[in-house]
Amino acid sequence: MSASWVCLECGRRYDEHRRACGACWAQNRIVDIGRRVPAAVDREPELTSARDLVGLSWKTLESARYPELKLGKGCFGLLVGPPGSGKSSKLCGLLDGVRGPVLLLSVEEPSGPALSARLLRVGCTREDFLVLGHATIDQLTELLRASKPVVLGIDSIQPSMFTPREVRHLLNVIPTLHGIFATAQVNGEGQIMGVRAVEHEADLVLDIESMGWRLRKSRYQPTGLTGPVRLAKSTEAA
DSSP states (O other): OOOOOOEEOOEESSSSSSSSSTTOOOOOOEEEEEOOOOOOOGGGOOOOOOHHHHHHOOEEEEEOOOOTEEEEEEOOOOOOOOTTTSSSHHHHHHHBBBBOOEEEEEEOOSOOOOOOOHHHHOOOOOEEEEEOOOOHHHHHHHHHHHHHSSSSEEEEEETTOOOHHHHHHHHHHHHHOOOEEEEEEEESOOTTTTTTHHHHHEEEEEETTTTTEEEEEEEEOOOOOEEEOOSSOOOOOO
């Protein structure tokens, strides 16, 4: 099983709690992230060909809500920001703008009135916009294969206990899945809390703050692009 403690400053993982991080020496920044039991999907091989891999470089993924963002097939994108910045709303809007079925894995906010209100504000009322509140990794994999969503959204990456490599693994073994986008909390310095390796693995990183966004990192276009978080009914933060 994976390590259950992580440093919020540098992302170093530990099997037990410590007062100070042995990598960056930060004090009292080691937190419990839980353990994830290895799933059957973790052992599936990632067999592909050079032709298919090279072909990803010119295949695109589009969201009608945010046409200015250039996205590639097989994209792993992150929406990062403090609580209340609007990243969950932008994630829902980004998914809703994709042509074809989508699946939102709502880890932090269970299905209920609060999530219902968010989806209504953003205008997500499609029948093929599926919402999953609780499931094992293998149950998620079965649902991905049965419903064949084009994009998976994860809100948020830290409590989901997915590592960056596991996110990429899902993209590689689910052939109908063209992209995964996840929200991530940041610390006071604007760094992704506890999982800096996630930003390194991501193909695209959007900073979300005060209901606006800025393109921090992208493998598909120059960075620095900015814009608003587009909601269908209001500008209320999520």
